[in-house]
Amino acid sequence: MTASIARVHVNGIEVGSLPAETYNAIANKVRKDRRLYLAWGFAAAAALLNLLARFYRSLPSVVVGLLLLCAAISPETFTGIVAELKTANPDAITYAVRKLLGFICITFAVMAPMVAILFPGFVRFQSPFDQALSREIRSLLEVPAEGLLKVVIGHPKSE
Template sequence: MTASIARVHVNGIEVGSLPTETYNAIANKVRKDRRLYLAWVFAATGAVLNMLARFYTSLPSVVVGLFLLCAAFSPETFTGIVAEVKTANPDAITHAVRKLLGFICIAFAVMVPMVAILFPGYVRFQSPFDQALSREIRSLLEVPTEGLLNVVIGHPKSE
């Protein structure tokens, strides 16, 4: 029985191969590095804060867009909203804005996981573990190219 090998591809081009045992040893070494756990927490926090910043910067555009859609498709409703805002006291307006913001935040909380699953490139989270593993393997194989590293583990072809 032949040992399995790990074929290494960078940016879709095969750049070399390693024995699976060597690959597993490198992966275990990377997993034992405690600094990477802290780096992962910082990277994950940064990704979440980036998404929150995108959400809050796009929030005014979303609210204005909803009002414009309301004016375009239901002018009576929009006129009623404007008339109520003109006659309402400030506390009622604040309460309504807070309810609208709460609804938008709930919609955001529901949409974020769907966006992360359907469009993973939009989140832009790069795991420090993957980066360290890629750096170790590229160093071992002497591959100077940066890029997406993909490892396929399989059995060597018999001739």
């Protein structure tokens, strides 16, 4: 029985291969580096803050868009909203805005993980573990190209 081989692809092009045991040893070495856990935490927090900033940047456009949509679809409802805002007590408006903001924050907290899972490219999270593993393997195989590293472990072809 032959040993498994890890075939290494960078940007979809096979750049070399190495024994699967060597690959597993490198992967275990990377997983044992405690600094990468801290770096992963910072990268995850940065990705979440970036998603939150993008959400809040788009929030005024969404609110104005919804008001314009309401005016186009149901002018009576829009007129009623404007009339209520003109006659409402400022404390009642502040209370309503605070409630709406709380609802929006809870909705964001529920939707953010689902967006990250369903649309992984939208979040732009790069794992420090994957980067370190890629750097180690490219250094071992002397591959200067940066890019997406893919490792396929299989048995060598028998001739």
